Amino acid sequence: xxxxxLIPTPFDAADLDHLRRLEALEAYDxxxxxxxxxxxxxxxxxxxxxxxxVSLVSLVETDRQWFKARIGFxxxxxxxxxSVCSHALTMNELLIIPDxxxxxxxxxxxxxxxxxxxxxxxxxxxxxxxxxVIGTLCVxxxxxxxxxxxxxxxxxxxxxxxxxxxxxxTRRVSQRKDELFQRQKRLAASxxxxxxxxxxxxxxxxxxxxxxxxxxxxxxxxxxxxRIFDIAPADLIPTSQLEALIVPEDRHIHSNAATRRDARxxxxxxxxxxxxxxxxRWISRHASYEHDASGKPITMFGMVQDITTSKREAxxxxxxxxxxxxxxxxxxxxxxxxxxxxxxxxxxxxxxAGFGIVDPIAETVMMQPEWRAPGVSSLVGLHHFRDYGSxxxxxxxxxxxxVTDVVNDPRTADKAQALIDIGIRVLVNLxxxxxxxxxxxxxxxxxxxxxWTSQEIALVRSFGDRMHLAIARLQxxxxxxxxxxxxxxxxxxxFAMVQxxxxxxxxxxxxxxxxxxxxxxxxxxxxxxxxxLSQDGDGADIGAVLRRTADTLGVLERIDAIGPAISFGxxxxxxxxxxxxxxxxNAIKYGALSEPGGRVVVEWQAVAKGDDSVLTLRWTxxxxxxxxxxxxxxxxxxxxxRGFMGTGGVTQSYSSLGYSVEMTAALSQLQRAN
Amino acid sequence: MTQSPPxxxxxxxxxxxxxxxxMMAADIVERAGFEVVEATDAEEAVHILETRTDIRIxxxxxxxPGSMNGMRLAAAIRDRWPPIDIIITSGHFRAGELHLxxxxxxxxxxxxxxxxTATLQQMAAQRH
Numbered sequence: 096x097x098x099x100x101l102i103p104t105p106f107d108a109a110d111l112d113h114l115r116r117l118e119a120l121e122a123y124d125x126x127x128x129x130x131x132x133x134x135x136x137x138x139x140x141x142x143x144x145x146x147x148x149v150s151l152v153s154l155v156e157t158d159r160q161w162f163k164a165r166i167g168f169x170x171x172x173x174x175x176x177x178s179v180c181s182h183a184l185t186m187n188e189l190l191i192i193p194d195x196x197x198x199x200x201x202x203x204x205x206x207x208x209x210x211x212x213x214x215x216x217x218x219x220x221x222x223x224x225x226x227x228v229i230g231t232l233c234v235x236x237x238x239x240x241x242x243x244x245x246x247x248x249x250x251x252x253x254x255x256x257x258x259x260x261x262x263x264x265t266r267r268v269s270q271r272k273d274e275l276f277q278r279q280k281r282l283a284a285s286x287x288x289x290x291x292x293x294x295x296x297x298x299x300x301x302x303x304x305x306x307x308x309x310x311x312x313x314x315x316x317x318x319x320x321x322r323i324f325d326i327a328p329a330d331l332i333p334t335s336q337l338e339a340l341i342v343p344e345d346r347h348i349h350s351n352a353a354t355r356r357d358a359r360x361x362x363x364x365x366x367x368x369x370x371x372x373x374x375x376r377w378i379s380r381h382a383s384y385e386h387d388a389s390g391k392p393i394t395m396f397g398m399v400q401d402i403t404t405s406k407r408e409a410x411x412x413x414x415x416x417x418x419x420x421x422x423x424x425x426x427x428x429x430x431x432x433x434x435x436x437x438x439x440x441x442x443x444x445x446x447x448a449g450f451g452i453v454d455p456i457a458e459t460v461m462m463q464p465e466w467r468a469p470g471v472s473s474l475v476g477l478h479h480f481r482d483y484g485s486x487x488x489x490x491x492x493x494x495x496x497x498v499t500d501v502v503n504d505p506r507t508a509d510k511a512q513a514l515i516d517i518g519i520r521v522l523v524n525l526x527x528x529x530x531x532x533x534x535x536x537x538x539x540x541x542x543x544x545x546x547w548t549s550q551e552i553a554l555v556r557s558f559g560d561r562m563h564l565a566i567a568r569l570q571x572x573x574x575x576x577x578x579x580x581x582x583x584x585x586x587x588x589x590f591a592m593v594q595x596x597x598x599x600x601x602x603x604x605x606x607x608x609x610x611x612x613x614x615x616x617x618x619x620x621x622x623x624x625x626x627x628l629s630q631d632g633d634g635a636d637i638g639a640v641l642r643r644t645a646d647t648l649g650v651l652e653r654i655d656a657i658g659p660a661i662s663f664g665x666x667x668x669x670x671x672x673x674x675x676x677x678x679x680x681n682a683i684k685y686g687a688l689s690e691p692g693g694r695v696v697v698e699w700q701a702v703a704k705g706d707d708s709v710l711t712l713r714w715t716x717x718x719x720x721x722x723x724x725x726x727x728x729x730x731x732x733x734x735x736x737r738g739f740m741g742t743g744g745v746t747q748s749y750s751s752l753g754y755s756v757e758m759t760a761a762l763s764q765l766q767r768a769n
Numbered sequence: 770m771t772q773s774p775p776x777x778x779x780x781x782x783x784x785x786x787x788x789x790x791x792m793m794a795a796d797i798v799e800r801a802g803f804e805v806v807e808a809t810d811a812e813e814a815v816h817i818l819e820t821r822t823d824i825r826i827x828x829x830x831x832x833x834p835g836s837m838n839g840m841r842l843a844a845a846i847r848d849r850w851p852p853i854d855i856i857i858t859s860g861h862f863r864a865g866e867l868h869l870x871x872x873x874x875x876x877x878x879x880x881x882x883x884x885x886t887a888t889l890q891q892m893a894a895q896r897h
Binding site: 584586595614625 | 787789790792793796797832860861863877878879880881882883
C-alpha cells in the first residue's frame with residue numbers, strides 16, 4: 096500500500112506508468128495468492144518449449160517482483176533490484192538477453208554474480224487490456240545462449256504471455272462476481288456499522304487515475320477513481336459533475352476549465368468532497384500537464400487518493416493538542432464547553448456543534464448559539480430530551496452518548512423523524528458535571544450518516560475525560576482560592592493581634608515614634624502577604640511588591656519603577672517588601688521624598704551568569720537634600736546593609752545629589768519557594 | 770472651622786468581638802480625643818444605639834459571631850440612625866469586594882492607627 100510520502104513528486108509519465116501498473120495489480124487482486132494449476136501449466140509449457148530449466152510468471156510491484164507461477168526457481172519473490180523482468184516493462188515486445196554477464200543492465204545483478212548464476216533471459220511482457228504492462232512471462236537458463244530463441248519459441252512465449260493475461264482477466268471477472276455477491280451480503284448486514292467500517296478501511300489509501308481533456312473539460316477516470324468520488328463508473332464524465340462535489344470552502348483549490356486552459360491550476364492539491372454515500376472525504380490529487388507542439392496544455396493527467404483516514408487522524412491529534420491548550424487557558428465551564436464543541440466539530444467533520452444548559456429535573460436543555468456548517472439550521476432555544484429519545488438516562492448517569500445513526504439506534508429509533516427534521520442523523524452528547532451537578536451537555540451533530548471509526552469514538556470519549564479533568568481542576572483552584580483567603584484572614588487577624596499587644600506593651604514608651612515605626616513595619620509585612628495571597632502563593636512580581644509598598648506609604652506617584660517582570664519566591668517576597676519599606680521610609684524622612692520635588696528611580700534587570708541569573712536593582716534618589724552617611728544605624732539601615740538575601744551584595748552611596756544603592760542577588764535564591 | 774475643642778467629647782461606639790483588638794481600638798479612639806463606648810457584637814451595638822442618642826461615630830469589625838455581622842449592622846445604622854458616621858474594618862475582606870453604605874470608610878486589618886485617627890477627626894470636624 097502506498098503512503099503519501101512514497102508518492103514521487105514531481106510527477107512524470109514513467110511514474111504514471113508505475114502507478115497504473117500498481118492499480119492494475121491491485122484490481123486483479125492476485126499478489127500473494129496461492130499457486131493455481133492454470134498458471135503452473137503455462138510455465139511448464141514455456142520451459143519445455145524454450146528448453147530452459149526456469150520459467151516464471153513475474154508480476155512487478157514497487158519494491159519486489161512476485162511469482163504467480165514458477166518452475167525451477169526456489170523463491171516466490173525477489174527484491175526489485177534482482178529483477179531482470181523490470182527491464183522488460185517498458186517495451187511491448189520480447190526482451191532477450193543472450194548473456195546476462197555481458198549486458199550493462201544485468202551484469203551486476205546478484206542472481207547473475209552469485210548463485211544461482213543465471214546467464215540467459217527471455218521475457219514476454221504481460222500487457223493488460225488498457226495497455227499497461229504488469230510483469231512478464233519469462234524463461235531463464237544458467238548457461239549463455241548466443242542464439243537466443245528461435246522463431247517458434249518466440250511465438251509460443253508471446254502467445255503464452257497473452258494467455259496469462261487472459262487467465263487473469265477470467266479470474267478477475269469471477270472474483271468480481273464473488274465480490275458483488277459478498278458485498279450484497281454485507282449490505283444486508285449493514286445495520287451493523289462495523290461492516291461499513293471494514294469496507295471503508297479497505298477502500299482507503301487506494302489510488303485512482305484520471306485524464307482531463309482540457310478543450311472539452313471531459314474526464315476519463317479509472318474505476319478506483321470513480322469509487323473514490325463515489326460515482327457510477329463511466330467512460331467520460333464532464334468535470335463539472337465532479338467539481339460540484341467539492342465542498343464550497345474548498346472550491347477555489349480545485350482546478351476548473353479556465354485555470355486548466357492556461358495551466359494555471361496547481362498540480363498538487365488537497366480538497367474535500369461531499370460524496371453521495373460516504374460523507375465528506377479528503378482527496379489528495381497530483382497532476383501533470385501534457386502540452387502540444389505549440390506549448391498549449393491539452394491534457395491534465397494524474398492520480399487521486401482518498402486521504403480521509405490520515406487527514407482525520409492528523410485532525411484528531413491536533414484537536415486533542417488544541418483542547419489541552421484551550422482548557423488550560425480557560426477558567427469557566429461554559430467557555431470550556433464552547434471550545435470543546437468547536438474542536439470536536441472540526442475533527443469530526445460535523446455539521447453542527449455546541450453546548451446547551453441542562454435542567455436535569457425538567458429534562459430540558461437550553462441550546463446556546465452553536466457552530467454550524469454552511470446551510471445548517473440553528474437549534475438555539477429550549478428542547479425536551481424525551482422528544483428525541485431515551486438517551487437522557489445515560490447522560491444523567493454521566494455517560495457519553497454516541498448515536499451513530501438515529502434511525503438504527505434503539506435509544507432514538509422511535510423518535511428518529513423528530514431528529515432528522517432538525518438535521519440530526521448522527522448524535523454525540525457529552526454530559527458535563529459541575530460541582531456534582533449535570534448542568535451542561537456538549538453536542539456534535541452530523542446531518543447525514545457518518546462512517547464512524549473506533550478512533551473517532553475514542554476521540555469523543557477522550558474529550559469527555561479531558562473536560563472532566565479540566566473542570567475538576569477549576570474546582571480545585573476555587574477550593575485553593577478559598578483556602579488562601581481563609582489563611583489570609585487568619586494571618587490578618589494575627590497581625591492585628593500583634594499590633595494590639597505591641598501597642599499595649601509599648602504604651603509606657605514616651606517616644607511614640609518607635610511605636611509608630613513598629614506599626615509601619617507590621618503593615619509592610621501584612622501588605623507583602625497580600626501580594627503573595629493574590630498570586631496564589633507562588634510568590635509576587637518585583638514591580639508589584641514595590642508599587643504596593645509605595646502605595647501603603649502614599650508615595651506611589653513619586654517612584655519610577657523600570658524593569659522586567661520578575662517574580663520572587665514567597666519567602667523573598669516578604670523580606671524584599673520589608674527592604675523596600677525601609678528604603679522608602681528613609682527617603683520620606685531624610686532623602687528625596689522629604690522635599691516636594693524629589694523622586695526615586697528604581698531600575699532592575701536580570702543578567703544571565705553561568706547557569707543562573709543575577710538580579711541587579713538600582714535605587715537612585717534625586718531632587719532631595721544632600722545626604723551623608725548616618726552615624727548611628729538602626730533596624731532599618733541594618734536591614735538595608737544586608738541586602739536582598741540578608742548576606743550583603745549592597746553598595747550604598749551618599750552624595751550631594753542624594754542617596755543611591757545598588758543590590759545584587761542570585762535569582763535562583765530569590766525564587767526559591769522556601 | 771475653629772481651632773477650639775468641642776465643649777463635650779464626641780462619642781464613638783467601638784464594636785469588636787476580640788477583646789485585645791477592642792482594647793487597642795478603644796485606645797486609638799481615646800487618643801484621637803473621643804469618648805469610647807464598647808460593644809462585643811452587633812446585637813449589643815444595636816441595643817446601645819436604641820437606648821442612647823449621643824453616639825456620633827460607629828467603628829465596627831465585620832466578622833463577628835451572632836446573627837448580624839458588621840456589614841448588616843452598618844446597613845441598619847444607615848437606615849435607622851442616618852446621622853451617624855461609620856468606620857468598617859475587616860481582616861477577611863478587601864476594600865474593593867465590599868458594597869459600603871453611604872458615609873462609611875473601610876480599613877483593612879491590621880489598620881494604620883495614624884490614618885484611623887485622621888479619619889475619626891475628619892468625621893468629627895465635618896459636623897461643626
